[in-house]
Amino acid sequence: MEEIVNPTQAKFAPITDAPGKFTVEATAGKARAAKLETAHGPVETPVFMPVGTKATVKAMLPEELKDIGAQIILGNTYHLHLRPTSELIKSQGGLHQFMNWDGPILTDSGGFQVFSLSGLRKINEEGVEFKSHIDGAKFFMSPESSMEIQMNLGSDIIMAFDECVEYPAEKSRIKESMDMTHRWLERCKAAMTRKESLLFGIVQGGLDIELRRESLKQITSVDLPGYALGGFSVGEPIHLMHDLVKEMGHEMPEEKPRYLMGVGTPLDLILMVDAGIDMFDCVMPTRVARNGTLYTWQGKISIKRSEYKNDPSPLDPECECYTCKNYSKAYLRHLFVAGEILSSRLNTIHNLHFYLHLMKKARKAIQDGVWESFRDHCLARFS
């Protein structure tokens, strides 16, 4: 029963061992349409990456993700490290084969979850000791072990291990932390030995523009195939994030992909594409779908509302997704009220389709030279 899958014979082995090529194909102001090559195929940007925390995008099959246009998905290092462990996934041929997804995978570093989910932690220069949120067992994670875990998973894009500072925090605290994140990045790069994977560095610096610029300088002093903005979605007022990324998002290297971690709403995505960001991920569209909240071009819908009880119309008449083409609001409300699994499925299909097609349309608008009017149309409808 303990047969091991040889990773080199894995069903979804990397198709290239020299990934990382990044091509900006069109621009409109700071917004860009680009393409990033990974070991499991290209990613066309701007792109939204559905979150598959525990080796599954909740309620979805890989084929369904492909059908609605998902190009790349995200896995969570913290969760997979605790259960089923990265060693187990490696023994099963890596994360692609384990979960039957043949496209690109990005994994976070575990840093964010260590800070957000683990109640008890001790942090020092070496790394972080923390307790599992599942059973309280003690773990230690360092830049080196985060790299090892992500290499075990066989990720196409590996995120550097960083410290994510709470909000609000003193400037001195943020400064110390971002300096350590820089030193940790050097250790991540030294530990990264898997040539099929791309290591992305993470810019920190809280909500202070000076510190952000200093962190950007530090992080980009390490030559890497991509850079991210981390440390948002920690409770700060959303307009502060908008202002900051508008100010300095486009100062990130032009010739490398720019990834804004953990953001956001449809409105956030359009604003941040306009600020020069290429890549996004967020649990929101999948999480709120399971709670009955649906994004439409007419605004957000809470499907449990009694006004939809007898409503034979689709969620969104402008939507081409499987859910909208085949089911009424009345049926979706019934499924939600009855607590049926199909409710989570149909809602998730719709919300992810909405996000993925929003980015697809943004890309086309940039390429077609109509970004500004598309952006303004979106802002008017989402605001």
Added chain:
Amino acid sequence: MEEIVNPTQAKFAPITDAPGKFTVEATAGKARAAKLETAHGPVETPVFMPVGTKATVKAMLPEELKDIGAQIILGNTYHLHLRPTSELIKSQGGLHQFMNWDGPILTDSGGFQVFSLSGLRKINEEGVEFKSHIDGAKFFMSPESSMEIQMNLGSDIIMAFDECVEYPAEKSRIKESMDMTHRWLERCKAAMTRKESLLFGIVQGGLDIELRRESLKQITSVDLPGYALGGFSVGEPIHLMHDLVKEMGHEMPEEKPRYLMGVGTPLDLILMVDAGIDMFDCVMPTRVARNGTLYTWQGKISIKRSEYKNDPSPLDPECECYTCKNYSKAYLRHLFVAGEILSSRLNTIHNLHFYLHLMKKARKAIQDGVWESFRDHCLARFS
């Protein structure tokens, strides 16, 4: 928002208004391969009908049911009557359109659930007063209202409203009840005015062969397009059900479909096909799938067991289902332990595929003249 769908314009309107033709195509002893025409297409027997209690076969899409060979599904009158109500479903174009299933649907009469789920009930010649298991609201159901509800749903096969006697029960109690079920059947037939639907009568009589034969005589004295055996799966020792159906199943009219309600395991199905039964339904394959129990040709598997932690092999190497072709036991165990929705989905696909293909193989074996060897092969593996 209160727009009403005209049922005659429903997406999945009946394709014939003269259904009911039943053709026995091959026999092997008492076992038969046959075909039943319904308003939404033919049903080839022996057949297993997946249970879609609340207008959804839990965790499954209609297209997935088709893919694994489902021909006809079952809906539960009791549940749909309480929520979202049959009037609402009628206003939405009927159950087929509401749930996006274009194949045949059989609905039970509500009788069984009134007895099994509703704690408080008062029964008399007129019908049954009962309290909703959801909120305690009082309802009254009679042969006439059961017919009306099922006609509202637009069912292709409508089951007569019967009383299901508890086990064990006195002979006099069983006799009185089955006599009333007979009188109720006459009222059901009189109330059935929808020519696209087929009304099936239900034979009762507990576990007493004499009473069963008497009930069979009563029920078949009403000319109907099909007959069922009800009143099993109420806690009786399973071998008593086997013995009784073996004894009298084939005494049911040869030229009409024979349906054994609420049964059973793969072993039950093979034994009861051998006794002359054509149609089956049971919540077991879908319910136990969600609890991590999988049927395979090597026996039942509890996927949560730690022995499967590192097991890269499929659930069943003899199985051609989507789950077995694409996922390992290690992954399925991980999903189950992590409580992921995908666990219910992949497990349900496998178990339903197992049941549906078991009946498909049984049909082919009867047609090919190799039923006895197929039956014995199954019994050896399932016993």
